[in-house]
Amino acid sequence: MSAGRLRNWRHLLAFGLGSGLSPFAPGTFGTLVAVPLYLLLAQLPPWDYAAAVLAAFAFGVWLCASVSRDLRVHDPGGIVWDEFVGYWITMFLLPVRWEWILAGFLLFRLLDIWKPWPIRWVDRNVRGGLGVMLDDVLAGAAGCLILHGARMGLGH
Numbered sequence: 001m002s003a004g005r006l007r008n009w010r011h012l013l014a015f016g017l018g019s020g021l022s023p024f025a026p027g028t029f030g031t032l033v034a035v036p037l038y039l040l041l042a043q044l045p046p047w048d049y050a051a052a053v054l055a056a057f058a059f060g061v062w063l064c065a066s067v068s069r070d071l072r073v074h075d076p077g078g079i080v081w082d083e084f085v086g087y088w089i090t091m092f093l094l095p096v097r098w099e100w101i102l103a104g105f106l107l108f109r110l111l112d113i114w115k116p117w118p119i120r121w122v123d124r125n126v127r128g129g130l131g132v133m134l135d136d137v138l139a140g141a142a143g144c145l146i147l148h149g150a151r152m153g154l155g156h
Contacts, residue, residue: 013081014067020078028109030080034087035101041088042096053088057133060085065129075132082136086112089140094147104147111139 006012006021015021016030041049060081068074090108094100115123115135119142123135 008070010063010067011070014063014079016080016084020080026078026080027083027112030083031087031105031109031112033080034084035105037084038088038091038101039096042091046093049092053085053092056081056085056088057137060133061129063129064132068129068132074127079132082133083108083112085133086136086140086143089137090143090147092144094144094151100147100151103150104143107143107146108139111142112136115139116142 006015006018012018016026016033019029019033020026022029041052044052063081064075064079067079068076087104087108090104091101094104111119112135119135119138122131122138125131126134
């Protein structure tokens, strides 16, 4: 995918404002771009945050299916909208402090790369825009649960 294709607004969003064009670790670079956007979302009340992330997920199912069709590839590695949503799910209701932001980033990336069950099953068996999005949603949900467990264990 060339940078010139980013003139199409759908491709620009799906490729994380260009972060997905990184020649190595596009998912990691996409998640990095999701962090400042998270800082904006984190200013919302919890229900509004949840609604925004749910809307980003629904939009992402359509967006990823559309761009995948354009490129004639299921789940191109450069599509990172799913990383945006997965990271935002990871961070739901956590303190907006650098140590939680970093822990969420590292844990989400680990889960997204490692793909423990059932994330791996979804990644291999669910197709279309839902398949592109759902494995990252599950990684985000797992990361969120793990971090909230750690937070309770730390007494925060």
